[in-house]
Amino acid sequence: MSGRILVVDDDEATCDLVEALLKRQEFSVAARTSAKSALELVSEDDFDVVLTDVGMSEMSGLELCERILGARPDMLVIVMTALGSMETAISSMRAGAFDFVTKPLDANLLGLTVSRAVQHRRLRSEVKRLREAAHDVQQTKGLVGRSPAMKRVYDLIGRVARSDASVLVHGETGTGKELIARAIHEASGRSGPFVAVNCAAVPQALLESELFGHARGAFTDAKTQRTGLFLEASGGTIFLDEIGEMPLEVQPKLLRALQERKVRPVGSNAEIPFDARIVTATNRDLETEVYEKRFREDLYYRVNVVKIDLPPLRERGTDVLHLAMHFLEKFSSRSSKGVLSLSTAAAEKLTAYNWPGNVRELENSIERAVALARFEQITVEDLPEKVQAYRPDRFVVAVDEPAEIMTMDELEKRYIKRVLALVGGNKSRAAQMLGFDRRTLYRKLERYGEQDGSGGDEGPDKAASSPGSASSSLS
Numbered sequence: 001m002s003g004r005i006l007v008v009d010d011d012e013a014t015c016d017l018v019e020a021l022l023k024r025q026e027f028s029v030a031a032r033t034s035a036k037s038a039l040e041l042v043s044e045d046d047f048d049v050v051l052t053d054v055g056m057s058e059m060s061g062l063e064l065c066e067r068i069l070g071a072r073p074d075m076l077v078i079v080m081t082a083l084g085s086m087e088t089a090i091s092s093m094r095a096g097a098f099d100f101v102t103k104p105l106d107a108n109l110l111g112l113t114v115s116r117a118v119q120h121r122r123l124r125s126e127v128k129r130l131r132e133a134a135h136d137v138q139q140t141k142g143l144v145g146r147s148p149a150m151k152r153v154y155d156l157i158g159r160v161a162r163s164d165a166s167v168l169v170h171g172e173t174g175t176g177k178e179l180i181a182r183a184i185h186e187a188s189g190r191s192g193p194f195v196a197v198n199c200a201a202v203p204q205a206l207l208e209s210e211l212f213g214h215a216r217g218a219f220t221d222a223k224t225q226r227t228g229l230f231l232e233a234s235g236g237t238i239f240l241d242e243i244g245e246m247p248l249e250v251q252p253k254l255l256r257a258l259q260e261r262k263v264r265p266v267g268s269n270a271e272i273p274f275d276a277r278i279v280t281a282t283n284r285d286l287e288t289e290v291y292e293k294r295f296r297e298d299l300y301y302r303v304n305v306v307k308i309d310l311p312p313l314r315e316r317g318t319d320v321l322h323l324a325m326h327f328l329e330k331f332s333s334r335s336s337k338g339v340l341s342l343s344t345a346a347a348e349k350l351t352a353y354n355w356p357g358n359v360r361e362l363e364n365s366i367e368r369a370v371a372l373a374r375f376e377q378i379t380v381e382d383l384p385e386k387v388q389a390y391r392p393d394r395f396v397v398a399v400d401e402p403a404e405i406m407t408m409d410e411l412e413k414r415y416i417k418r419v420l421a422l423v424g425g426n427k428s429r430a431a432q433m434l435g436f437d438r439r440t441l442y443r444k445l446e447r448y449g450e451q452d453g454s455g456g457d458e459g460p461d462k463a464a465s466s467p468g469s470a471s472s473s474l475s
């Protein structure tokens with residue numbers, strides 16, 4: 001992690017040692033052997049963290065800590081105390097120190113403590129900046145977020161909006177696919193309506209007539225003629241949400257409509273031209289659906305002229321805070337409760353959590369937090385239990401001291417399983433993260449299925465018959 005650190009110790013050898021340790025961990029480090037010159041330096045230069053010895057002759061580390069924080073309250077001070085001197089540790093916390101480390105120094109612990117402090121300071125200043133600029137967080141078209149990943153999405157929207165190309169928006173549940181579809185429509189300059197239909201929510205028997213309309217008497221309940229949504233969206237955009245759920249029986253009819261740019265209402269021979277932009281969305285891996293014959297390949301190519309991959313919230317960095325502030329404003333103004341900010345600790349929790357339900361889950365969490373908040377600031381206690389309790393689950397391959405020896409095959413198998421679980425069984429994404437092409441991943445999954453004995457009778461196709469099943473075939 002990068003970060004600017006000032007080391008203060010009147011013992012030159014310790015100073016050099018700490019400087020070297022921190023530099024090895026990629027911090028940018030300045031060192032001073034006198035407290036006075038350290039004070040001068042912090043008055044004119046910015047540091048994330050000042051790491052000071054406690055027992056210095058010219059001025060004690062505790063006094064230095066107080067004076068630094070008096071002049072630069074935004075800086076963080078870590079005090080180095082002698083092992084076992086609990087009293088000094090307590091006094092340094094009273095003097096406002098962020099943390100303390102004990103001598104003799106443990107290089108790893110020192111690195112971790114300093115990293116934590118740097119991260120804390122960054123979050124704190126981000127929250128402060130957001131507080132000040134809360135009112136302009138809301139971006140054009142209601143889309144909040146400025147992470148590089150989202151900027152790429154906005155850029156793509158800008159480039160495709162004015163064309164008639166079909167757009168497939170792909171992303172996990174709650175990532176904002178519908179909002180993106182609306183943004184495409186708004187930026188398209190089309191004056192007609194935005195018509196959304198959730199393909200998973202309409203019963204299969206009704207879907208065709210819902211989309212293409214029906215003639216009077218086409219079926220028992222068809223007392224009158226009905227114009228389908230494709231025609232209703234004329235001059236505008238039709239958004240087919242959860243296209244991956246479209247029944248196989250309806251898919252050829254949709255393909256035909258897209259190819260011909262005409263619809264044929266159920267029970268009618270008439271072919272009616274329509275002029276609607278097609279935007280579809282899915283949280284499924286459509287390539288896998290095609291491979292597993294649940295989605296027609298020709299239809300896939302039709303709808304996937306331009307694909308927008310919407311990143312999950314956990315890959316959008318501090319967007320989570322921008323979004324949290326946006327929802328905070330929204331819900332506190334609705335409830336007239338005047339909850340205006342997030343505590344730094346709450347912001348830390350929000351940033352650390354992995355948000356499987358993405359923006360929708362964050363929105364719900366903030367709504368709940370505003371309802372529960374007792375002060376004008378949201379604290380950790382106001383957040384859902386699972387956000388409070390979340391610990392990042394890291395997969396560590398211990399190279400120096402492996403807990404158990406395993407073959408490279410076994411290691412690969414476990415790692416693939418791990419990555420698949422992480423991306424919810426999405427094989428295209430897993431392959432991308434692992435640096436394989438998709439076929440290589442399928443081959444490996446089939447091979448492990450056989451090795452496990454689970455692939456024998458059932459065969460590899462069956463073992464991989466649904467997203468996520470690949471991981472179970474590996475267990």
Ligand SMILES: Nc1ncnc2c1ncn2[C@@H]1O[C@H](COP(=O)(O)OP(=O)(O)OP(=O)(O)O)[C@@H](O)[C@H]1O
Binds near residue numbers: 175178
């Ligand atoms: N970038 C964003 N800025 C502001 N609000 C957002 C953003 N992304 C999503 N939201 C909000 O999060 C909620 C979920 O978004 P949306 O319904 O568009 O997600 P989705 O991906 O279509 O969900 P699903 O997969 O369940 O269909 C909505 O209330 C939406 O307004």
